[in-house]
Amino acid sequence: MIFMGRYSYWCADAARMEKAVTSSTEFPQTNARSAWLSDDEMQAVRAHLPIVYVEAVPVRLDGAGRLVSVGLLLAPTPDGSISRTLVTGRVLHGETIRAAVLRHIAKDLGPMAIPRLPVSPAPFTVAEYFPDPQITGFSDPRQHAVSLVFVVPVDGDCQPSQSALDLTWLSPAEAVSPGVAAEMSGGRDRLVRMALSFAGALP
Amino acid sequence: MIFMGRYSYWCADAARMEKAVTSSTEFPQTNARSAWLSDDEMQAVRAHLPIVYVEAVPVRLDGAGRLVSVGLLLAPTPDGSISRTLVTGRVLHGETIRAAVLRHIAKDLGPMAIPRLPVSPAPFTVAEYFPDPQITGFSDPRQHAVSLVFVVPVDGDCQPSQSALDLTWLSPAEAVSPGVAAEMSGGRDRLVRMALSFAGALP
Amino acid sequence: MIFMGRYSYWCADAARMEKAVTSSTEFPQTNARSAWLSDDEMQAVRAHLPIVYVEAVPVRLDGAGRLVSVGLLLAPTPDGSISRTLVTGRVLHGETIRAAVLRHIAKDLGPMAIPRLPVSPAPFTVAEYFPDPQITGFSDPRQHAVSLVFVVPVDGDCQPSQSALDLTWLSPAEAVSPGVAAEMSGGRDRLVRMALSFAGALP
Amino acid sequence: MIFMGRYSYWCADAARMEKAVTSSTEFPQTNARSAWLSDDEMQAVRAHLPIVYVEAVPVRLDGAGRLVSVGLLLAPTPDGSISRTLVTGRVLHGETIRAAVLRHIAKDLGPMAIPRLPVSPAPFTVAEYFPDPQITGFSDPRQHAVSLVFVVPVDGDCQPSQSALDLTWLSPAEAVSPGVAAEMSGGRDRLVRMALSFAGALP
Numbered sequence: 001m002i003f004m005g006r007y008s009y010w011c012a013d014a015a016r017m018e019k020a021v022t023s024s025t026e027f028p029q030t031n032a033r034s035a036w037l038s039d040d041e042m043q044a045v046r047a048h049l050p051i052v053y054v055e056a057v058p059v060r061l062d063g064a065g066r067l068v069s070v071g072l073l074l075a076p077t078p079d080g081s082i083s084r085t086l087v088t089g090r091v092l093h094g095e096t097i098r099a100a101v102l103r104h105i106a107k108d109l110g111p112m113a114i115p116r117l118p119v120s121p122a123p124f125t126v127a128e129y130f131p132d133p134q135i136t137g138f139s140d141p142r143q144h145a146v147s148l149v150f151v152v153p154v155d156g157d158c159q160p161s162q163s164a165l166d167l168t169w170l171s172p173a174e175a176v177s178p179g180v181a182a183e184m185s186g187g188r189d190r191l192v193r194m195a196l197s198f199a200g201a202l203p
Numbered sequence: 204m205i206f207m208g209r210y211s212y213w214c215a216d217a218a219r220m221e222k223a224v225t226s227s228t229e230f231p232q233t234n235a236r237s238a239w240l241s242d243d244e245m246q247a248v249r250a251h252l253p254i255v256y257v258e259a260v261p262v263r264l265d266g267a268g269r270l271v272s273v274g275l276l277l278a279p280t281p282d283g284s285i286s287r288t289l290v291t292g293r294v295l296h297g298e299t300i301r302a303a304v305l306r307h308i309a310k311d312l313g314p315m316a317i318p319r320l321p322v323s324p325a326p327f328t329v330a331e332y333f334p335d336p337q338i339t340g341f342s343d344p345r346q347h348a349v350s351l352v353f354v355v356p357v358d359g360d361c362q363p364s365q366s367a368l369d370l371t372w373l374s375p376a377e378a379v380s381p382g383v384a385a386e387m388s389g390g391r392d393r394l395v396r397m398a399l400s401f402a403g404a405l406p
Numbered sequence: 407m408i409f410m411g412r413y414s415y416w417c418a419d420a421a422r423m424e425k426a427v428t429s430s431t432e433f434p435q436t437n438a439r440s441a442w443l444s445d446d447e448m449q450a451v452r453a454h455l456p457i458v459y460v461e462a463v464p465v466r467l468d469g470a471g472r473l474v475s476v477g478l479l480l481a482p483t484p485d486g487s488i489s490r491t492l493v494t495g496r497v498l499h500g501e502t503i504r505a506a507v508l509r510h511i512a513k514d515l516g517p518m519a520i521p522r523l524p525v526s527p528a529p530f531t532v533a534e535y536f537p538d539p540q541i542t543g544f545s546d547p548r549q550h551a552v553s554l555v556f557v558v559p560v561d562g563d564c565q566p567s568q569s570a571l572d573l574t575w576l577s578p579a580e581a582v583s584p585g586v587a588a589e590m591s592g593g594r595d596r597l598v599r600m601a602l603s604f605a606g607a608l609p
Numbered sequence: 610m611i612f613m614g615r616y617s618y619w620c621a622d623a624a625r626m627e628k629a630v631t632s633s634t635e636f637p638q639t640n641a642r643s644a645w646l647s648d649d650e651m652q653a654v655r656a657h658l659p660i661v662y663v664e665a666v667p668v669r670l671d672g673a674g675r676l677v678s679v680g681l682l683l684a685p686t687p688d689g690s691i692s693r694t695l696v697t698g699r700v701l702h703g704e705t706i707r708a709a710v711l712r713h714i715a716k717d718l719g720p721m722a723i724p725r726l727p728v729s730p731a732p733f734t735v736a737e738y739f740p741d742p743q744i745t746g747f748s749d750p751r752q753h754a755v756s757l758v759f760v761v762p763v764d765g766d767c768q769p770s771q772s773a774l775d776l777t778w779l780s781p782a783e784a785v786s787p788g789v790a791a792e793m794s795g796g797r798d799r800l801v802r803m804a805l806s807f808a809g810a811l812p
Contacts, residue, residue, distance in 0.1 A: 065523030117471030268726030320674030400603035
């Protein structure tokens with residue numbers, strides 16, 4: 001019964017979304033069919049498959065390309081608390097990794113942010129989030145997520161938008177300080193140190 | 204009704220799989236719940252979410268660590284034809300990337316293969332497969348797959364197993380020859396050249 | 407006596423160069439003492455030590471960060487012929503890798519070029535040039551050079567300057583065409599393909 | 610005259626070194642012409658050119674390729690004190706990077722060590738050593754060295770040899786502990802953390 005409900009929902013939703021997708025100009029080259037999945041359905045899928053995520057560590061560079069500061073967002077976490085975090089989100093069906101990174105940066109840092117995506121499609125690391133924090137040190141109570149993580153220099157005017165409450169630019173030393181690390185969850189303090197290490201800027 | 208059917212299937216299957224998983228020594232540390240998804244269900248999910256894959260380019264090295272040859276499998280493709288291909292497969296729910304790479308290597312190259320996984324969890328590249336080959340050059344008629352690709356030195360005795368019909372070790376020059384490239388599909392000829400390039404062995 | 411001889415030469419030179427360096431505003435933060443080495447001395451050192459080089463593959467990106475074109479210079483080679491080449495040059499004593507890359511880009515592409523150095527100090531590959539082309543496929547008749555190679559997106563107005571005769575922006579397909587490859591020497595056609603591969607843009 | 614002087618010195622030295630090199634079994638496959646440089650000459654060159662180094666962080670992996678421990682040497686430093694350090698040394702004229710890494714590992718870890726060089730010739734980072742520790746955080750009182758750094762899994766029996774007094778295998782947590790970090794010099798404690806970060810094993 002439960003599932004029949006879901007299936008009919010999918011069908012009804014499919015017709016509705018088909019129209020939405022057709023009339024949408026937002027993702028001209030992507031077929032954002034994953035929008036068909038309701039919250040309940042997404043929750044069901046999350047129990048059975050790893051979900052593809054992208055994560056961006058926004059940074060400011062000086063004229064010689066050296067990392068000067070790291071941008072950390074203040075945002076609600078899945079468990080309802082407030083936490084410092086990075087730009088992150090799902091990759092939709094039909095969406096390229098690059099498009100997903102750009103979409104989530106625009107969503108979190110505002111439309112005036114000018115990100116400089118790395119030339120290579122390879123992430124500098126892959127963070128594997130499991131409900132159990134013992135497996136990799138990265139944890140997400142909701143799901144098994146495979147997150148491709150990029151360090152992204154961002155020019156322009158960044159304004160926290162949508163769900164983010166604040167955006168703070170910290171020096172590498174501040175970003176790895178115990179106080180700031182304690183305000184991050186799911187292992188993201190470690191991810192910040194890994195990003196700084198990759199950039200040659202780990203204090 | 205359909206879903207109830209599916210749900211009961213899941214429950215029945217769950218009992219069956221639980222036993223299989225419990226009695227299996229193959230994936231001691233992974234919770235292979237995604238195996239609960241039937242082919243039909245997997246097909247439904249594939250239409251709505253990108254699926255996480257790993258891909259390994261098996262290579263032989265000489266004593267100084269230089270790439271000497273590349274291992275290509277001969278295997279049936281999703282469309283039914285026979286094609287040269289790489290070690291590839293899904294990442295299961297609860298399974299780490301490393302465990303998935305090792306499992307697929309054991310599956311395709313046999314139990315006597317001794318793979319040397321790279322130290323870093325970052326893939327050398329990410330291949331994004333779409334049904335439409337125009338988007339990235341990598342295509343899969345069944346799905347949108349995000350594939351983390353690794354170059355994996357393999358020692359020991361490799362024997363094509365399971366679905367693979369044959370395994371051939373080719374020199375870099377042979378591996379990029381037009382004849383061999385024509386026998387690969389979905390853009391995997393390009394992936395082989397990218398792997399050789401990463402290894403400093405592109406002819 | 408031998409050393410005194412050499413030292414007097416160096417000392418005389420030092421006074422001359424000290425002045426040049428002091429009056430120069432070109433490398434404010436580097437101590438360009440290697441400029442003290444005359445051509446003859448540099449030639450002598452080249453016979454006994456590997457020399458550190460940097461190399462940059464200038465590229466243009468589209469809005470999503472995808473590689474659109476590669477910039478190739480037309481310049482005289484060490485053997486006197488004209489050849490398509492990349493931005494390249496020595497790292498001076500006291501100079502950082504980043505400063506060297508920026509200096510050579512400014513030298514070859516002009517002062518209006520705006521390079522975006524990668525965040526990471528790690529090169530995407532290391533090209534080892536030997537007089538003997540058999541060793542690595544990269545050759546330089548003058549020396550053993552260890553070249554750290556970077557793919558560098560360049561904005562702004564690029565004008566070939568100094569020794570470069572011309573600068574041409576080519577699509578990936580053009581850049582790897584046999585005609586263009588034949589106009590490159592020392593293995594740089596292969597380096598261009600490796601850069602495209604790293605960027606996910608190898609045709 | 611000056612150059613003749615220098616050359617006669619080199620020629621005399623060459624005869625002496627030729628003998629040394631011929632009778633040596635230490636560098637079987639390399640053309641160790643840089644060995645012709647006497648200590649005084651090397652010192653003179655060091656004042657004028659950056660010197661190419663390789664550095665290896667020896668690690669032990671478990672069956673799944675995860676980093677389990679890091680090997681740190683106890684050895685005299687250039688300034689005469691004793692310090693924990695990594696496998697490190699110059700690249701000789703005519704020697705490939707791979708050959709240099711293998712030679713220095715054999716020199717420091719003994720002939721029974723079985724290193725697994727990474728497939729890619731690109732180092733995971735480049736450490737730039739300057740006499741002034743302010744420039745990059747990596748310092749060497751003797752010289753400007755450009756060091757290509759690799760994480761190298763080592764199997765077999767490792768025995769500290771030649772100048773190394775001891776070899777200790779430490780867990781990642783031990784390797785980054787303040788006590789151990791204080792025993793390293795020139796910024797190598799940071800290099801160890803960077804290597805662990807690259808390997809996904811930074812605590």
